[in-house]
Amino acid sequence: MPQSSIKDYLHESQLFLGRVIVSGMLVILLLGILIGRLFYLQVENHDHFTTLSQDNRVKLEPLPPTRGLIFDRHGTILAQNLPAYSLEIIPEKAGDPDAVIRQLGEIIDIDEEDIIRFRRLRKQYRRFDSIPIRVRLKDEEVARIAVNRHRFSGVDVEATLLRDYPQAMHTAHLLGYVGRIDERELQIIDTSNYSGTSFIGKNGVEKSYESLLHGKVGLQQVEVNAKGRVLRVLESHPPQPGSNLRLFLDMALQSIALEALGEYNGAVAAIDIQTGGVLTLVSKPGFDPNLFVEGISAKAYEALEKSLDNPLFNRAIRGQYPPGSTVKPFIGLAGLEYDVVGYHQETYCPGYYQLPGKEHKYRDWKKWGHGEVSMERAIVESCDVYYYGLARTLGIDRLHEFLSGFGFGQPTKVDLDGEMAGLMPSRHWKQRKRREPWYPGETLIVGIGQGYFLATPLQLASATATLANQGRHIRPRVVAGIEQADGSLQESPMIVDELHQFDPEHWNQIINAMALVVEGPRGTARSIRSNAYRIAGKTGTAQVFSVKQDEEYDEETIAKRKRDHALFIAFAPVENPRIAIAVVVENGGHGGSVAAPIAKKVMDRYLLGENPGTTSDAG
Amino acid sequence: MRAKPHLSLHESQPAQASGLLAWLHIDLPLLSSLLLLAGIGLAILYSASDKEMVLLQRQLLRLGFGFMAMLALAQIHPDNIRRWSPWLYGIGILMLFAVILFGESGKGAQRWLDLGIIRFQPSEMFKLILPMLIAWFLAEHRLPPTPSRMVAAGLFTLIPVLLIAKQPDLGTALLVGTGGAFALFLAGISWRLISATGLGMAALGPVAWYFMHEYQRQRVLTFLTPESDPLGTGYHIIQSKIAIGSGGISGKGWLNGTQSHLEFLPERHTDFIFAVISEEFGLVGIMALLSLYLFIIMRGLYIATQAQDTFGRILAGSLSLVFFVYLFVNAGMVTGLLPVVGVPLPLISYGGTSLVTILASFGMLMSIHTHKKLLPT
Numbered sequence: 001m002p003q004s005s006i007k008d009y010l011h012e013s014q015l016f017l018g019r020v021i022v023s024g025m026l027v028i029l030l031l032g033i034l035i036g037r038l039f040y041l042q043v044e045n046h047d048h049f050t051t052l053s054q055d056n057r058v059k060l061e062p063l064p065p066t067r068g069l070i071f072d073r074h075g076t077i078l079a080q081n082l083p084a085y086s087l088e089i090i091p092e093k094a095g096d097p098d099a100v101i102r103q104l105g106e107i108i109d110i111d112e113e114d115i116i117r118f119r120r121l122r123k124q125y126r127r128f129d130s131i132p133i134r135v136r137l138k139d140e141e142v143a144r145i146a147v148n149r150h151r152f153s154g155v156d157v158e159a160t161l162l163r164d165y166p167q168a169m170h171t172a173h174l175l176g177y178v179g180r181i182d183e184r185e186l187q188i189i190d191t192s193n194y195s196g197t198s199f200i201g202k203n204g205v206e207k208s209y210e211s212l213l214h215g216k217v218g219l220q221q222v223e224v225n226a227k228g229r230v231l232r233v234l235e236s237h238p239p240q241p242g243s244n245l246r247l248f249l250d251m252a253l254q255s256i257a258l259e260a261l262g263e264y265n266g267a268v269a270a271i272d273i274q275t276g277g278v279l280t281l282v283s284k285p286g287f288d289p290n291l292f293v294e295g296i297s298a299k300a301y302e303a304l305e306k307s308l309d310n311p312l313f314n315r316a317i318r319g320q321y322p323p324g325s326t327v328k329p330f331i332g333l334a335g336l337e338y339d340v341v342g343y344h345q346e347t348y349c350p351g352y353y354q355l356p357g358k359e360h361k362y363r364d365w366k367k368w369g370h371g372e373v374s375m376e377r378a379i380v381e382s383c384d385v386y387y388y389g390l391a392r393t394l395g396i397d398r399l400h401e402f403l404s405g406f407g408f409g410q411p412t413k414v415d416l417d418g419e420m421a422g423l424m425p426s427r428h429w430k431q432r433k434r435r436e437p438w439y440p441g442e443t444l445i446v447g448i449g450q451g452y453f454l455a456t457p458l459q460l461a462s463a464t465a466t467l468a469n470q471g472r473h474i475r476p477r478v479v480a481g482i483e484q485a486d487g488s489l490q491e492s493p494m495i496v497d498e499l500h501q502f503d504p505e506h507w508n509q510i511i512n513a514m515a516l517v518v519e520g521p522r523g524t525a526r527s528i529r530s531n532a533y534r535i536a537g538k539t540g541t542a543q544v545f546s547v548k549q550d551e552e553y554d555e556e557t558i559a560k561r562k563r564d565h566a567l568f569i570a571f572a573p574v575e576n577p578r579i580a581i582a583v584v585v586e587n588g589g590h591g592g593s594v595a596a597p598i599a600k601k602v603m604d605r606y607l608l609g610e611n612p613g614t615t616s617d618a619g
Numbered sequence: 620m621r622a623k624p625h626l627s628l629h630e631s632q633p634a635q636a637s638g639l640l641a642w643l644h645i646d647l648p649l650l651s652s653l654l655l656l657a658g659i660g661l662a663i664l665y666s667a668s669d670k671e672m673v674l675l676q677r678q679l680l681r682l683g684f685g686f687m688a689m690l691a692l693a694q695i696h697p698d699n700i701r702r703w704s705p706w707l708y709g710i711g712i713l714m715l716f717a718v719i720l721f722g723e724s725g726k727g728a729q730r731w732l733d734l735g736i737i738r739f740q741p742s743e744m745f746k747l748i749l750p751m752l753i754a755w756f757l758a759e760h761r762l763p764p765t766p767s768r769m770v771a772a773g774l775f776t777l778i779p780v781l782l783i784a785k786q787p788d789l790g791t792a793l794l795v796g797t798g799g800a801f802a803l804f805l806a807g808i809s810w811r812l813i814s815a816t817g818l819g820m821a822a823l824g825p826v827a828w829y830f831m832h833e834y835q836r837q838r839v840l841t842f843l844t845p846e847s848d849p850l851g852t853g854y855h856i857i858q859s860k861i862a863i864g865s866g867g868i869s870g871k872g873w874l875n876g877t878q879s880h881l882e883f884l885p886e887r888h889t890d891f892i893f894a895v896i897s898e899e900f901g902l903v904g905i906m907a908l909l910s911l912y913l914f915i916i917m918r919g920l921y922i923a924t925q926a927q928d929t930f931g932r933i934l935a936g937s938l939s940l941v942f943f944v945y946l947f948v949n950a951g952m953v954t955g956l957l958p959v960v961g962v963p964l965p966l967i968s969y970g971g972t973s974l975v976t977i978l979a980s981f982g983m984l985m986s987i988h989t990h991k992k993l994l995p996t
Contacts, residue, residue, distance in 0.1 A: 042902045
């Protein structure tokens with residue numbers, strides 16, 4: 001037994017030793033595989049995993065640029081960025097946002113509009129985005145939220161820069177406004193340059209100069225933890241702020257023009273003749289653009305949209321009015337240039353005009369007629385019959401060619417978005433649009449700026465400036481240039497076409513006739529005659545409502561909205577023209593009595609300064 | 620014999636120390652390497668828990684308890700351990716049934732048994748009990764074991780493994796199962812049987828799949844294609860691979876691991892602490908750590924070869940190998956070689972029960988190594 005037990009023992013221990021050696025080798029083999037794996041991860045793919053690790057912890061955060069400011073020609077601020085506190089909710093963290101809003105409503109005022117806006121934005125944004133529930137918090141409200149801050153999660157007061165238009169209503173149409181970027185805009189913008197920015201120019205200068213005003217986004221690399229909380233800034237590329245723009249606009253003129261329109265709706269456009277700079281561009285009624293910055297409430301928007309006065313409509317560049325008699329100087333010039341009529345050549349005006357063999361009477365505004373009229377008198381007293389005849393002699397083709405040269409029927413290409421082209425009718429146009437031939441009678445009413453003929457107030461001002469410049473056409477522009485850091489101005493380019501190389505004598509004759517409109521004893525705008533400087537102008541009346549044949553025209557019986565539009569174009573001073581202006585007063589009646597005084601006030605301010613004193617004569 | 624402790628007091632300093640160690644039945648290489656490992660573990664835990672002192676204190680307490688258990692077990696004679704083995708096994712199996720019947724749930728699985736004073740996991744104890752039982756069972760007779768005894772030993776293994784897997788605790792079942800399997804392997808079962816069992820296991824794969832819980836299946840699927848679910852279950856593996864890979868050769872430095880400190884790595888102070896070490900100390904650091912583990916395993920296997928009886932050999936050998944399985948399964952899962960099965964990195968991962976079990980197993984190793992009868996010559 002002992003013998004065998006020792007033998008067994010030796011055998012067992014040898015067997016066991018073998019197994020232990022195998023196990024030890026297995027251990028080393030498996031550890032070798034493990035080390036191989038570690039080598040693969042840590043040496044061969046080290047760069048790959050380092051990148052992934054960096055991606056994990058380093059996030060790029062956009063630093064949105066500050067939007068450029070907008071000034072008028074004298075440095076008055078028109079658009080700025082004001083710090084504002086808004087109360088924002090992150091729906092993902094807030095739990096039940098509706099309950100949170102209810103609780104917040106006990107601390108600060110949250111009205112229905114705020115909730116509606118919040119719900120609308122919530123649909124557009126992602127769950128983890130911060131969405132404003134209240135904007136422009138007062139200091140007291142910020143304090144009250146701070147005290148109750150601990151009660152809410154996912155709710156924070158954010159300090160942001162909000163666009164502010166200190167001139168509000170006065171510059172609404174010209175500047176436009178910024179608003180939250182919508183889905184359509186998201187398709188066209190460079191989204192990386194807009195990361196961190198929620199506002200974009202929607203209208204006016206804000207829209208046409210969006211890329212300059214916006215600037216370039218900056219970036220900063222931040223280290224974040226797994227929850228996305230920023231721990232520190234690793235690297236920062238500051239944003240390039242948007243450019244500050246200086247406009248040609250003179251805020252004083254703008255306010256005067258708006259005030260001068262008084263009760264009426266209408267538009268005033270004034271241009272600096274030497275540069276094409278837009279000095280005034282008023283459309284009345286206006287609206288408060290500040291309402292649009294944080295999203296206008298649906299109710300307020302509907303009120304603006306549905307108003308019969310159409311306050312959102314920019315009449316100055318989108319309003320298309322029959323130019324009426326204001327086209328007479330241009331057509332007169334055409335007559336002289338095409339040599340179909342002499343300046344002093346007289347025509348008899350019986351108070352109406354008839355095409356040969358036709359019954360229809362084309363009426364003059366003066367029922368009993370002007371008698372014998374030369375071109376000068378036809379302009380000064382605005383004789384229609386003279387122009388029916390002249391238009392007929394010239395024919396629609398020559399009228400179209402000549403007036404197009406002054407920019408009628410085509411956009412002025414002013415640096416604003418949404419400009420309308422107006423309409424300078426032609427045979428071709430009528431065939432294309434109406435599938436009808438041109439009738440001779442239609443030529444006659446083009447001669448007095450009616451019928452299909454339409455022009456925008458800015459077009460009229462631009463054409464007047466071209467006339468004052470004796471054919472030198474300068475494209476109107478709103479922005480004078482970009483303000484540089486050193487205070488100098490990087491000017492916007494002046495685009496000039498020298499198209500009208502006409503006989504200087506003809507220019508002088510037409511300008512003389514226009515001066516007599518103001519200065520002559522029978523001039524239709526003699527009420528605005530000034531002793532301080534000489535004005536050349538032309539009144540106009542645009543029919544909104546056509547008076548039937550043989551019907552008495554009675555202003556009193558026609559409802560206010562159907563009353564004629566009053567127009568006036570002018571430039572001054574006559575000898576050395578500096579300002580060209582066009583005024584359209586909707587339903588204003590007569591150009592001479594309503595529109596001309598508005599133009600006078602603007603020109604007075606521009607040419608005489610703040611205190612015109614006794615030099616002007618109200619007449 | 621009774622005078623021995625007194626005698627040793629009067630000896631010279633080194634001799635006195637070795638005498639004290641011998642009196643306490645301590646194996647110095649094992650103790651010092653375990654202490655070193657535990658120390659390293661605490662330093663890493665300090666970083667992985669983002670300097671959470673409370674966590675560190677609790678871990679220190681557990682380590683203290685674990686080392687006490689080790690010391691205590693080292694005092695028990697292997698013969699006594701062997702005698703208790705069948706009884707402990709029987710009680711353990713009853714407890715496993717109790718867990719299934721009355722156990723408390725934690726993280727979607729029933730693992731805990733509340734005995735009023737202490738809550739503990741009986742399944743954890745089987746990491747020790749099963750090798751003990753197999754070693755006891757096979758040491759009764761001559762080795763290699765007869766086929767019928769092998770079948771019996773296989774059944775002894777299968778019963779607790781299935782009960783634990785049912786809780787369900789795949790990680791522990793795996794460790795317990797390998798413990799039994801190693802005991803059988805060391806006992807000298809034939810290679811033919813080993814390969815046959817291997818093939819059988821492979822065939823059982825689909826069957827096992829059928830019995831798996833949904834979350835276990837999900838873990839396997841996630842393991843195969845972790846990128847398919849980067850925000851869900853695959854997140855663990857992806858983030859741990861990033862942590863390890865970005866560590867490179869020399870690592871990001873202690874306390875500088877971005878993956879762990881910025882909280883991208885989940886379970887960074889428990890099951891995934893291996894990734895934290897790889898990130899902060901790089902390939903060099905992790906190789907040094909693996910060397911320390913290797914030393915402990917090899918010391919364990921050496922103790923097994925030096926054991927005087929079959930019971931001691933098999934028990935010491937299989938406990939050492941189970942320790943290795945801990946290491947390999949954890950490191951394998953964190954590096955993406957193996958599925959995620961919730962096995963901690965021994966002595967480093969934060970967590971209680973397994974730490975105590977592991978140190979207790981080394982207590983038994985020390986007991987086997989230090990209680991030797993003089994062989995009759």
